[in-house]
Amino acid sequence: MLAADPLFFRGLSLAVVVIVIVKVLIVFVVGLVATMFMVWFERKIISGMQNRVGPNKAGPWGLLQTLADGIKLFFKEDLVPERADSFVFKLAPFLAFVPAFLVWCVIPLGGDFSNGRGGLVTIAGHRTLVQLADPPIGILLVLMLSSIAVYGIMLAGWSSGSKYPLLGSVRASAQMVSYEAALGLSIGSVLLVAGTLSTNGIVIAQNTISRWHIIATGVVPFVIFVIAGTAELNRPPFDLVEAESELVSGFNTEYSSLRFALFYLAEFMNTVTMSAIIVTLFLGGPQPITIGDTTLNLHLGPFSGTVWFLLKLFIFLYMYVWLRATLPRLRYDQLMNLGWKVLIPIALGWFMLLAALRVARDEGWNRVVVGVVCAVVLAFSYLLLTAAVRTSSKNREKEGAMF
């Protein structure tokens, strides 16, 4: 595979190859360690919030708990139900795990973005990004991978030949595709402002805090993205897929041993990568906090980008755990209503509004007129949407829905 790389056709120094290999290894290790850490982090924080001790036996503060669990799963018998479609059953964990793993390669993990350096750092005389690959369609790649992950869950449930997994997987697929629409549309707003699909380009565009996309796109796409992202991860309060009280363990009920571990790893890896995507898209990735001309300097040299990235990442990792500890699970009709009747119209409307504002600015249209028109459209759509949602829930009651 290395020989097929056009990189190797023209004269190429060993250093570049070594840098690529080192980058692959680093991202690989970071990905796995971050996932294992996240499992521990979630259990520890949740137990703190519930007045329990949590894992504390394996290693200092129970840090090695995940490793211990993993080792235990190695020694467990691997069962394939007699009714299962054996090939698909064995394929599904790969379809869940590999996309989750692959997202890591387009996320900027650090780098020097000061003075227009664009995230390039110099290692042994070669300038390189602290990011495995920077394809021009980085964000599309992320969306594509999250679509493939749906297959993993869908096929896992279907191929088990069992009732609970089947129910869990159709639920999961419907939920994930519903929220993926809202997710894609809120990314659209970011692209309007950034003007590029490359993840590195998106980070470069956010060089001061007022140009962080959370502010530049007006908070709404950020909120939609976080909600839709949580639903996409099947995490509480959107964890209807594995609602233990109804579906046992959802799509992975029939899985055991290491195949189960792969699903479990993928789930937590997705949580970490989703947080990393939020940071990249909306919070400037590895960019330091810059207000006007003053930059908050951490004095860590080449590592400051990575440290900023991790600090921002932690906020979201904590948020996901906090959400899980705090919110009760949604009902399925509430979930679908939120996705289709609230998030998608708002995301679409906000996207068009933002586009109109930016075109108006570029073309030099009359600001007052544009402002008034936008305000009127916004107010009208808001009233229309709330009226529609209210009517539909009233109709629901009239028909005597059970809950």
Place this chain on the structure above:
Amino acid sequence: MSQLLRSYLTVAMFGAIGVLLAALLLAISALVRPNRPNADKSKVYESGVDPIGDGWSQSQIRYYVFALLFVIFDVETVFIFPWATQLERYAGFGLLEMGIFVFVLLLGLVYAWRKGVLRWV
């Protein structure tokens, strides 16, 4: 061209590493884990009682309708993304075009809503 392909190849190589890692883990596990199958173990789980009927039961058509609706919005995303990155180039005309496009799609959503397919009972 080669620069473009290079990043995709890196992605593909990383993907291959992911597949290999998963396969390696499964292979190691296959060496060390016990394997004593019996008829009861290979039954599917149904809360501890013997499974009744076929596992592949019918599921509601509603899930399918949502998947269809999703296709519409996903295709929309495909059209919206390139335009969003090239907003300046198409300016007012592009905005109008996209406005019409989005309006038509919203009509589709409103139609689905009015038809009651978005209602989950």
